[in-house]
Amino acid sequence: MIKNITKGKVDTSRNIDSHNHVTGRSIYVDDLPELQGTLYLAVFGSPVAHGHLRSVDLSAAEKLPGVFRIFTAKDIPGANQIGGIIPDEPLLADKEVHFHEMPIALVAAESEAIAMEAAKLITAEIDPLPVIIDPREAFAKGHISGSPRTFQLGDSNKAFAECAHIFEGKADSGGQEHLYIETQGAYAIPMENGSLRIASSTQGPTAVQRTIAGVLGIPMHKIEVDVTRLGGGFGGKEDQASAWGAMVALVAHLTNKPAKFVLHRMDDMRMTGKRNPYSSDYKIGLDKDYKIIAYEATFYQNSGAAADLSPAILERTLFHLNNSYYIPNVLATAYSCRTNLPPNTAFRGFGGPQGMFVIESAIHQAANTLGIDPIVIQEANLLKDGDVFPYGQIAKEAEAISCWEESKERFDLKKIREEVANFNANNEALKKGLALMPICFGISFTNTMMNNARALVHVYSDGSIGVSTGAVEMGQGVNTKMLQVAAHYFAVAPERIKIESTNTTRVANTSPTAASSTADLNGKALAHACTQILDRLKEVAASSLDTSADKITLKNETVYVDDIASDLQWEQLILSAFQQRVNLSAKGHYSTPTIHFDKTTEKGHPFAYHVYGTAIFVSTVDCIRGTYTFDAVKIVHDFGASMNRMIDLGQTEGGLVQGIGWMTMEEVIYDETGRLRSDALSTYKIPDIYAVPKEIDVHFLKTDGSDMALFKSKAVGEPPLLYGVGAYFSVINAVRAFNPNWMPEFYDAPITPEKVLMGLYAI
Ligand code: MTE
Ligand code: LUZ
Ligand code: MOS
Numbered sequence: 001m002i003k004n005i006t007k008g009k010v011d012t013s014r015n016i017d018s019h020n021h022v023t024g025r026s027i028y029v030d031d032l033p034e035l036q037g038t039l040y041l042a043v044f045g046s047p048v049a050h051g052h053l054r055s056v057d058l059s060a061a062e063k064l065p066g067v068f069r070i071f072t073a074k075d076i077p078g079a080n081q082i083g084g085i086i087p088d089e090p091l092l093a094d095k096e097v098h099f100h101e102m103p104i105a106l107v108a109a110e111s112e113a114i115a116m117e118a119a120k121l122i123t124a125e126i127d128p129l130p131v132i133i134d135p136r137e138a139f140a141k142g143h144i145s146g147s148p149r150t151f152q153l154g155d156s157n158k159a160f161a162e163c164a165h166i167f168e169g170k171a172d173s174g175g176q177e178h179l180y181i182e183t184q185g186a187y188a189i190p191m192e193n194g195s196l197r198i199a200s201s202t203q204g205p206t207a208v209q210r211t212i213a214g215v216l217g218i219p220m221h222k223i224e225v226d227v228t229r230l231g232g233g234f235g236g237k238e239d240q241a242s243a244w245g246a247m248v249a250l251v252a253h254l255t256n257k258p259a260k261f262v263l264h265r266m267d268d269m270r271m272t273g274k275r276n277p278y279s280s281d282y283k284i285g286l287d288k289d290y291k292i293i294a295y296e297a298t299f300y301q302n303s304g305a306a307a308d309l310s311p312a313i314l315e316r317t318l319f320h321l322n323n324s325y326y327i328p329n330v331l332a333t334a335y336s337c338r339t340n341l342p343p344n345t346a347f348r349g350f351g352g353p354q355g356m357f358v359i360e361s362a363i364h365q366a367a368n369t370l371g372i373d374p375i376v377i378q379e380a381n382l383l384k385d386g387d388v389f390p391y392g393q394i395a396k397e398a399e400a401i402s403c404w405e406e407s408k409e410r411f412d413l414k415k416i417r418e419e420v421a422n423f424n425a426n427n428e429a430l431k432k433g434l435a436l437m438p439i440c441f442g443i444s445f446t447n448t449m450m451n452n453a454r455a456l457v458h459v460y461s462d463g464s465i466g467v468s469t470g471a472v473e474m475g476q477g478v479n480t481k482m483l484q485v486a487a488h489y490f491a492v493a494p495e496r497i498k499i500e501s502t503n504t505t506r507v508a509n510t511s512p513t514a515a516s517s518t519a520d521l522n523g524k525a526l527a528h529a530c531t532q533i534l535d536r537l538k539e540v541a542a543s544s545l546d547t548s549a550d551k552i553t554l555k556n557e558t559v560y561v562d563d564i565a566s567d568l569q570w571e572q573l574i575l576s577a578f579q580q581r582v583n584l585s586a587k588g589h590y591s592t593p594t595i596h597f598d599k600t601t602e603k604g605h606p607f608a609y610h611v612y613g614t615a616i617f618v619s620t621v622d623c624i625r626g627t628y629t630f631d632a633v634k635i636v637h638d639f640g641a642s643m644n645r646m647i648d649l650g651q652t653e654g655g656l657v658q659g660i661g662w663m664t665m666e667e668v669i670y671d672e673t674g675r676l677r678s679d680a681l682s683t684y685k686i687p688d689i690y691a692v693p694k695e696i697d698v699h700f701l702k703t704d705g706s707d708m709a710l711f712k713s714k715a716v717g718e719p720p721l722l723y724g725v726g727a728y729f730s731v732i733n734a735v736r737a738f739n740p741n742w743m744p745e746f747y748d749a750p751i752t753p754e755k756v757l758m759g760l761y762a763i
Helices: 018-022 059-063 112-120 135-140 156-161 205-216 242-255 265-271 310-319 352-370 374-380 400-410 413-426 478-490 518-545 570-579 645-664 719-738 753-760
Strands: 039-045 051-057 067-071 103-109 123-128 144-153 165-173 185-190 196-200 223-227 259-262 278-286 292-304 329-338 430-443 452-459 465-469 497-499 552-555 558-561 564-569 585-591 596-598 603-605 609-622 628-637 695-700
Touching (some): 039 112, 039 242, 051 103, 059 067, 059 112, 144 310, 156 329, 205 223, 292 310, 352 374, 352 645, 352 719, 400 413, 400 430, 413 430, 413 609, 430 719, 452 518, 465 518, 478 497, 518 552, 518 558, 609 719, 628 645, 645 719
Parallel strands (some): 292 329
Antiparallel strands (some): 067 103, 165 278, 278 292, 430 609, 452 585, 558 564, 596 603
């Protein structure tokens, strides 16, 4: 158990950045002081979604006063390649354009306004090619990235023959714009001997470093990437920050001048990829007791024009195809289908939500056709310890049933159900819908190799401490958690500790801040570094107090011998250690033990542990307008032994609302030419304060937590987004309360007010 230390100015029971955030003191890329001579960049993006690039005319743009130089693919000294998993994505289009707004030319000018003006003067000759935006069409034409993946458990074919009920259907979920408050951006400064220093708004400093090194054709050690914090990433900067980093680096490298590029909102929306839309087929089989005996699914992922992280996202869709249910016979295949959209990418949940939407759709269809409540089927199939996941991992410390039962009891589901029924019996123009959403999310990068981290700790001679890790702060509070770790091990006040920027020169070869695993991986690496220094300090204390090191403990900045306070205080201890030439720095390393996965058999034990929870949704639909609100969302969530309840609650509320947005109101629309139509906040609707549920009640499940989690405090970043799927079904259920004859033709998220209205009055 970790205690929050609150005695000084720094209060680690809440996010240590809060004060700076609300007073405008936090520093983002665009806030960095600019050096004289800085060049500002703008991109000329493809005016069509697919075609052969014949020629580019830069002449008019080059004549514009203030334009320094314009770059195209042929200026790239290294590889014109930014693909993270598969090398299939040029930085600047060369012979072909694959998506609307694909970067073709890069303008560097004296000011941002001039750069943007010049970009508008560039023209390109492009022979158009057919544009595909639908993943099923791409699949039919054979446009798939990587190899299809198939997860199999038991024998679904045989099992279907024994099922009492079988249902088949289709479920589609849409994209989602990340809408981080800070747009993508980077700033490069040339240093000695061809080195570069880059400030980047990235979740993956090492990925940016590696990409730049490849594009420039120089070794990684010449590239230093530094990240202070992000104004949000949500997965959108796990891979897709690399392009902008490579652009500023390219310009700085070729001109020997500082170069800066911070995207404007609409350009960011048009040029960057989003959550992968999916189109899926399912077949579900139940026995007479509503046990799910067999499940088959085919997932068509819309990857966009390049692989980006889509193959990894595809994998996680399969890992979460059964949500929190035990299904003994499974056969599921997933295809990453290449279309002419901007490459889609990581988004909170990373393919998991897309997979879980499909099983929830299957259960909803089965229940409604059988005339029972989906809750009956959900409850009959919850995972318990010893059950096997389709990928071979055995459920351990499973909290699916405890969260479900606790939510029913604590929030009095029976009463909620009666209230909804009463309300619906007595109201014509308003109808309420109830839905439960259990969740299960695997914690670890599914690529086992990525589950490692390092930390570097310096204790300075005055007793202050500097902590560097591979963790990137992006609003999720990981810096606060890192500070808690260091304060816990050294038993010092939080004011003594500074969490440094994330820097590739201090901590190398990092995995991105992603997969909700950042606190676990970096926190455990940090603990390792702290204990090394602590062990040395105990030797110093023991010799000065004439005792043995195993009798020494540190509490409240004081050395204790056999649990009795001595006169030796932290600052004196550090000074003595320093004077005795003891090493006051340490590097810690952690790699998750026990995990493994074999892609040839698609079996293994990929996750350190799973996070569980259950949400109860009640929505109200206005049956005249088709609009809806959420009355309440009541959640029992498995935080393990939360090390920071305030931050974890914030993550839960934020993830929940982001999930509700994805499932209900956020609609990414590309027209048939592949052009983004929802490219501004006037046409892309994200949840505002009115869309937030009127009541959000989050209960922390009482549990021991997992030893694999930092201080047994489970990862919290992504799992709560999964609750959003329940919002979709609660709205569908309210519409059905008004129009019982209606069932969606297929499950098609988001359930926008337009779709609600169609459902309400469908005959
Ligand atoms: N919370 C905030 N405020 N901003 C973000 O960008 N990203 C989410 C989640 N919570 C995000 C956030 C995503 S996609 C992930 S994977 C995790 O935070 C990453 O951080 P963690 O590993 O420290 O949980
Ligand atoms: N990124 C990644 C992720 O590379 N692998 C993952 O498993 C993952 N999971 C969630 C979010 N990002
Ligand atoms: Mo989060 S999708 O792992 O960045």
